[in-house]
Amino acid sequence: MPTHRQRSVSVGVRCLAILLVAACLLFRASAHDVGLSTAEVRCGPEHVGIEIVLAVKDVEALFDLDANRDGQVAPAEFSANQETLGRYLVQACRLRINGESVQPAVARSSLDRANNVNLSLSFPSRGLKEAIVRFDLVTDLPEGHRMLVSVMDAAGTRITERLLTRNSPEITFSPDKPTGAGAAGELPSFFGFIKLGVEHIGTGYDHLLFLFALLLVARNFRSSIVVITCFTAAHSVTLAAATFNLVNLPSRITEPLIAATIVYVGLENILRKGDPHGRWILTFCFGLVHGFGFASVLREMGVGGRAGGVTMPLLGFNVGVELGQLAVAAVLLPLIWKLRANPWFLSRVVPACSGFVVLLGSYWLIQRLWG
Numbered sequence: 161m162p163t164h165r166q167r168s169v170s171v172g173v174r175c176l177a178i179l180l181v182a183a184c185l186l187f188r189a190s191a192h193d194v195g196l197s198t199a200e201v202r203c204g205p206e207h208v209g210i211e212i213v214l215a216v217k218d219v220e221a222l223f224d225l226d227a228n229r230d231g232q233v234a235p236a237e238f239s240a241n242q243e244t245l246g247r248y249l250v251q252a253c254r255l256r257i258n259g260e261s262v263q264p265a266v267a268r269s270s271l272d273r274a275n276n277v278n279l280s281l282s283f284p285s286r287g288l289k290e291a292i293v294r295f296d297l298v299t300d301l302p303e304g305h306r307m308l309v310s311v312m313d314a315a316g317t318r319i320t321e322r323l324l325t326r327n328s329p330e331i332t333f334s335p336d337k338p339t340g341a342g343a344a345g346e347l348p349s350f351f352g353f354i355k356l357g358v359e360h361i362g363t364g365y366d367h368l369l370f371l372f373a374l375l376l377v378a379r380n381f382r383s384s385i386v387v388i389t390c391f392t393a394a395h396s397v398t399l400a401a402a403t404f405n406l407v408n409l410p411s412r413i414t415e416p417l418i419a420a421t422i423v424y425v426g427l428e429n430i431l432r433k434g435d436p437h438g439r440w441i442l443t444f445c446f447g448l449v450h451g452f453g454f455a456s457v458l459r460e461m462g463v464g465g466r467a468g469g470v471t472m473p474l475l476g477f478n479v480g481v482e483l484g485q486l487a488v489a490a491v492l493l494p495l496i497w498k499l500r501a502n503p504w505f506l507s508r509v510v511p512a513c514s515g516f517v518v519l520l521g522s523y524w525l526i527q528r529l530w531g
Contacts, residue, residue, distance in 0.1 A: 196356075197301075201293055201311045203319070203335050206286065207265070210253060210293065212279040212307075219277045221302055222248070238271045245269040245279065252297040255283050258290060290334045298329045306356060308473070323352030350476045357480020360454070361488070366418050366524060367450055368488060373425040373517045374443060375492050376510055379500075383439070384493055390440045392482055394447025395454055399478060402455030414452040416528040421446040422521030429514035433506070454481060 199212045216233050219225060225233045225241055246267045255262045266282040285291075298307050303326055311319040311333045322331050361367060371391065378384040401407045425446070454477070499505045 197298075197305070197307045199295065199307055199309045201309065201331075201333075202314070203285065203288060203291075203312065203333075204314045206284065208255060208257075208262075208283045208285040208288070208291065210255075210281040210283075212249075212253070212295075212297070213272075214277045214279065216271075216275055216277060218301055218305070219245075222300060233271070233275070235271060238277075242269050245277075249279050249281060249297075252295070252300060253279075253281055254294045254296065255281075256292045256294075257283075257285055257288050288335060290332070292330055292332045294330045295324060296329060298324050299326050301326075304359075306352070308352075323356070353473050353476025354480040354483070357477040357482075358484040358487075359480075360477075361481050361484030364453075366422060366521075367453070369517060369520060370418070370422050370425060370446070370450065371485060371488060372492060373422065373429060373514065374439065375489060375496060376513055376517075377429050377439075378493070378496065380497075381493075384489065386440050387443050388485065388489055390443040391447040391450070392485070394444045395451030395481075396478055398448045398451025399454045400474060402452055407452075409452050411453075411456050412528075414449065414456065416525055417449045418453050419521050419525035419528055421449055423518050423525060426514045426517030426521060429517070430511050454478075 197212065197214045197218060199210060202209045202211075216225065220233070223241055223244060225237055227237050227240070228234075246269055249267050249269065250264055255264075262283045262285070264281045264283050266280070268280040270278045270280075272278055293309070295307055295309070298305055305326065307324045307329075308321070309324055309331050310321045311331065313319055313335055319335060320331070320333050324331065371388075374387045374391070375384060378387060398407065402409070425442070428442075499509060
């Protein structure tokens, strides 16, 4: 019959095996794999204008823009596809006014300074009582893509706002009913951003790995709460600052820095024998870096440029991120604390897991610097 120590080792080995399998899967996963876009519908007395902003990577899911395969879309490469984009836009964004389909009078596309693709449509709209805009563009993009649609009147007052998905690509509105609900199945924006934040932390594998490395050496409930609180406070600060355009670091800088923080924490776990002191200071400083990574999601949606519309997306997204982190911590911490009671956990499991943290962080660092 196996002894208590043998059973403990067996349990530990199984847990470690699960972690190793998860780590291997992370090699195949990309962080921040969330498709986001924005659209503004402006209702005037004579026409309805629609402005759509997409990241280049999302447009490349539909069209091959990068002809020379250098990883960037040059203005000349974009210009060569403008006519194709215009024809597609007419089919992928449709408007019905008072129950009748309306054809656009103008369809344009352009590449802005932030390397985002801007798509514009203008429809005649005399006598508008009720309108339905269907964005088939959302259904053509990869599953999981979200589009935040704001409907404004001629004076710039928001009539309604919805977060559209592949399953609900339409928005219904009436200029006479500023608080009117959208089409059935559409998700209210605030709760939509909460859901988006939860999904982002669930697929933000680099953030999850960083959090795992921190919690791996948490000695007790108090130290765990301190770590989570510092991480939350720090990335909330930079998330807000970046979203309000007070500080703006490009992703080519923040993404490698995030990978570097993962490598550092993993090495510290190993070199300081799994019991680093003053970890809250490190967590806060590195949390500031991760906040810029979270902000890139909202920035891709153009949230920072939406007058009067920053607070709701920022708050909802941040709440979703925190809920996601708490859910991860609630699963990990009981397992870590149970295993920590065994002496071999600090001597074997922590170094092994931290080694894989370093390995994965290094892989992401190299990929983001030279990939």
